[in-house]
Amino acid sequence: MALxxxxxxxxxxxxxxxxxxxxxxxxxxVNAGETVAIVGESGCGKSVTAMSILRLIPEPPxxxxxxxRFNGKNLLEASDKEMRAxxxxxxxxxxxxxxxxxxxxxxxxxxxxxxxxLHQGLSAQxxxxxxxxxxxxxxxxxxxxxxxxxxxxxxxxxxxxxxxxIALACNPxxxxxxxxxxxxxxxIQAQILELMKDLKHRVGAAIVLITxxxxxxxxxxxxxxVMYAGRKVEEAAVGPLFRNPRHPYTQxxxxxxxxxxxxxTGEETRLAEIPGLVPSLKKKxxxxxxxSRCPKVxxxxxxxAPALEEKAPGxxxxxxxxxxxxxxxx
Amino acid sequence: MDGGRxxxxxxxxxxxxxxxxxxxxxxxxxxxxxxxxxxxxIAIGGTLVLLMVCVAIFxxxxxHRDPTSLAPALRTREPSAQFWFGTxxxxxxxxxxxxxxxxxxxxxxxxxxxxASLIGLTIGLISGFIRLADSIIMRFMDGMMSxxxxxxxxxxxxxxxxxxxNVVLAITIAEIPRVSRLVRGVxxxxxxxxxxxxxxxxxTRTPMIILRHILPNTLAPLTVQATYICASAMITEAILSFIxxxxxxxxxxxxxxxxxxxxxxQVKPYIVFFPAVFLSIxxxxxxxxxxxxxxxxxxxxxxxx
Amino acid sequence: MxxxxxxxxxxxxxxMAIVALFVFSLLYIAPGDPAAVIAGDxxxxxxxxxxxxxxxxDRPYLVRFGAWLWDILRGDLGTSIFTNLPVxxxxxxxxxxxxxxxxxxxxxxxxxxxxxxxVAAWRQGTWIDRAVMGFAVLGFSVPVFVVGYVLAYIxxxxxxxxxxxxxxxxxxxxxxxxxNLILPAVALGSVYIALIARITRATMLEVLQQDYIRxxxxxxxxxxxxxxxxxxxNAAVPIVTVIGIGMALLIGGAVVTESVFxxxxxxxxxxxxxxxxxxxxxxxxxxxxxxxxxxxxLAIDLAYTLFDPRIRY
Numbered sequence: 027m028a029l030x031x032x033x034x035x036x037x038x039x040x041x042x043x044x045x046x047x048x049x050x051x052x053x054x055x056v057n058a059g060e061t062v063a064i065v066g067e068s069g070c071g072k073s074v075t076a077m078s079i080l081r082l083i084p085e086p087p088x089x090x091x092x093x094x095r096f097n098g099k100n101l102l103e104a105s106d107k108e109m110r111a112x113x114x115x116x117x118x119x120x121x122x123x124x125x126x127x128x129x130x131x132x133x134x135x136x137x138x139x140x141x142x143x144l145h146q147g148l149s150a151q152x153x154x155x156x157x158x159x160x161x162x163x164x165x166x167x168x169x170x171x172x173x174x175x176x177x178x179x180x181x182x183x184x185x186x187x188x189x190x191x192i193a194l195a196c197n198p199x200x201x202x203x204x205x206x207x208x209x210x211x212x213x214i215q216a217q218i219l220e221l222m223k224d225l226k227h228r229v230g231a232a233i234v235l236i237t238x239x240x241x242x243x244x245x246x247x248x249x250x251x252v253m254y255a256g257r258k259v260e261e262a263a264v265g266p267l268f269r270n271p272r273h274p275y276t277q278x279x280x281x282x283x284x285x286x287x288x289x290x291t292g293e294e295t296r297l298a299e300i301p302g303l304v305p306s307l308k309k310k311x312x313x314x315x316x317x318s319r320c321p322k323v324x325x326x327x328x329x330x331a332p333a334l335e336e337k338a339p340g341x342x343x344x345x346x347x348x349x350x351x352x353x354x355x356x
Numbered sequence: 357m358d359g360g361r362x363x364x365x366x367x368x369x370x371x372x373x374x375x376x377x378x379x380x381x382x383x384x385x386x387x388x389x390x391x392x393x394x395x396x397x398i399a400i401g402g403t404l405v406l407l408m409v410c411v412a413i414f415x416x417x418x419x420h421r422d423p424t425s426l427a428p429a430l431r432t433r434e435p436s437a438q439f440w441f442g443t444x445x446x447x448x449x450x451x452x453x454x455x456x457x458x459x460x461x462x463x464x465x466x467x468x469x470x471x472a473s474l475i476g477l478t479i480g481l482i483s484g485f486i487r488l489a490d491s492i493i494m495r496f497m498d499g500m501m502s503x504x505x506x507x508x509x510x511x512x513x514x515x516x517x518x519x520x521x522n523v524v525l526a527i528t529i530a531e532i533p534r535v536s537r538l539v540r541g542v543x544x545x546x547x548x549x550x551x552x553x554x555x556x557x558x559x560t561r562t563p564m565i566i567l568r569h570i571l572p573n574t575l576a577p578l579t580v581q582a583t584y585i586c587a588s589a590m591i592t593e594a595i596l597s598f599i600x601x602x603x604x605x606x607x608x609x610x611x612x613x614x615x616x617x618x619x620x621x622q623v624k625p626y627i628v629f630f631p632a633v634f635l636s637i638x639x640x641x642x643x644x645x646x647x648x649x650x651x652x653x654x655x656x657x658x659x660x661x
Numbered sequence: 662m663x664x665x666x667x668x669x670x671x672x673x674x675x676x677m678a679i680v681a682l683f684v685f686s687l688l689y690i691a692p693g694d695p696a697a698v699i700a701g702d703x704x705x706x707x708x709x710x711x712x713x714x715x716x717x718x719d720r721p722y723l724v725r726f727g728a729w730l731w732d733i734l735r736g737d738l739g740t741s742i743f744t745n746l747p748v749x750x751x752x753x754x755x756x757x758x759x760x761x762x763x764x765x766x767x768x769x770x771x772x773x774x775x776x777x778x779x780v781a782a783w784r785q786g787t788w789i790d791r792a793v794m795g796f797a798v799l800g801f802s803v804p805v806f807v808v809g810y811v812l813a814y815i816x817x818x819x820x821x822x823x824x825x826x827x828x829x830x831x832x833x834x835x836x837x838x839x840x841n842l843i844l845p846a847v848a849l850g851s852v853y854i855a856l857i858a859r860i861t862r863a864t865m866l867e868v869l870q871q872d873y874i875r876x877x878x879x880x881x882x883x884x885x886x887x888x889x890x891x892x893x894x895n896a897a898v899p900i901v902t903v904i905g906i907g908m909a910l911l912i913g914g915a916v917v918t919e920s921v922f923x924x925x926x927x928x929x930x931x932x933x934x935x936x937x938x939x940x941x942x943x944x945x946x947x948x949x950x951x952x953x954x955x956x957x958x959l960a961i962d963l964a965y966t967l968f969d970p971r972i973r974y
Contacts, residue, residue: 036378044382051375082878086786091378106884114880121879126872130971131894141880176970192880326369333372346369499679502958503951506913510931511684511947514940515691517698525692591804595917598806601935614806621810622818622825632807640802647798 135173401644476535484543583646759926778861800855
């Protein structure tokens, strides 16, 4: 049994001018200790997916449907109390903006210690001692002094290290990292990625990495899920996906990617520009969601939404055209 | 795979199952009715204000008797078919007096809102455009704002003969600093805008900049502020009259009617009750209108307040 | 830090000077002849001249202002026209009930309004939120004295739970003192509660949108702790600022509340002075309250650093 199973996840938001179908029928799983990346442009629903797993979507205006099974337990049916016991303890999360994700009026030590006091019942003193250890672990010098400081006294990279310390304080089984390096300088990005890989080995947590940066994906992920317009369009192990992308969208994303092994952090590894805009999610799209931007679009695509199909072992994609190519190739 | 699909699907095509709706659809409300639906406070507040304005205008026709005519024989009658709101200690018909009271309240409210906005706008514009004047004016406004408005109005009223005009003057002076600050704030933030910068750089003259860029953007917050000033001026007028520092007792204002009913309030509460209800409803209506306008005109401000 | 406090305290001196100048100048701003107004309609020309001299209106403006300011700095607020007592003495005799009323109202209002605003923000859009917002609009719309009469009618006359009117000094015990202050404090507090609840809700709504609140939720922090520890502490500065600014409403309302509940405080002194046209008393009260107002807001300014570690001096 997988650690996390997401089934038919739908997360919709009520807005004044219609219902925004931000995530519309996504399936995936994460095994224990595995690193899975979810990639896509901004607005593709990858962050909403991440937030839905921990049920951090405000309801209303949002609503989550489907099933999210963690260790076999459907989180969508869990009570608020059960969810609180899971958040920060068994599943924890790192956010994109280290500058704004830490509470400005509470000390760093208190914010790390809070999780420990909540989930492990530590006393204030024990929690602070553990916070110092955690700061040491994530490589913050002078941890004893730093625990008593406020976030504004730390640099962006340091704050993201603090976020990681908070997330890992309780040894979670699953870590969701939502664009953990996007807001950071390139050199700091590499350090944070190293730190995450290192800690993953030590703690043994599975990671769901949300990113639009394919360089980051190539560096840390084992399996990749490509999302577009609220749907999963392709999924494969990192090697096959980069070598042989099946979906035209993934091909577009990888268009300007240099070969694996070359510089991974340079500007050129960012997403290539794909002409056109992500369609509005406030209207139902009859055919393939990518049809409006796809270079290989046919009448078939605008009429019938392609189902996800296994194009090669362990490699699924949602494209009529990819299927044809496969048949011809075979 | 998808057995339930119509047979028109070409063979070999694998169609994704359609995802259902998980929440009811949104009905967009458009047009004037939609606007009122989305801004119920404007609809309710506006209707009530209009109603009160009508009451004030047609008070002489709606009133049963002359609001100032004394009838000692009919003193302190309970509300009845003849005297809807009863009579006061001098036998005057409270219903007729309350209707006429609407005239005083609305006159004071609207006049103060108008004059305070006009003067505050002028001071705010000067302050926002002339650096030298700014520090002096704003220091002075800070000082004025440190005097609680009601006390300031009381002090001014103590020095003048009671009249509706002087009440308007006293409350207006107390309200000016707030408007000036608001307008100055808007001007200063607009001056930072690139398009205003560009206008200045391209040599557009200041009056033109004010007319084209500043005034239109000041209008929305100023209108909202003016409604709030109108509401608070009506309350201040009532308070001033109530403690004997407002409209002369001869004029039937709501504050005066209540002041006269004060001595008897434990035995004849209706004398205080009816003007109180009219005053509260009118102020409530104006406040609702203000809240609605704020939400409709300036969503940013709506978030802050 | 210390240097900042000194600078901030010094900065209030010009504000106070302007307040004094303005209060002083009211005599000159007021349309008509203040001396004649104060003397009343039955006054002889000699009476008017006597009043003019006692107000100092016969001397040049600046000379008179200098002398008046000097007197104030020595604690002399002038002499009552009606009682011939020093205004400072009259104020001292009447200040306890007013301060009692204001302090009780302040504590009551803050302890009711802040949780109200927090809950309204948390439950935004629900009937609780609407009820709080509805109450706030009502609080702004119903004048203090009307609230006072309604409360007195229900709780004192009909139910007979609390005294209708009057004041018991604190020296006669806490409960008798409190018993007389509850109704006036609720009446006076209604606008203040409305104001604080509204700003609390607005600020909390903004704070609850922040990323760090999401972080707290992702950590498994409970709802109460999110609201009152993570969010409220961040919302404190605007709320405390409005509490300070709202003191103006409290001061203005106290004058009226005292006449409704027959509390022998500064408000009553003011109202009596209005009826007797005893301007020096009014001037003294206005000046005193304005200074208190400036000082309270100064204290609040200095207290910001307690709420937000980012504010450093």
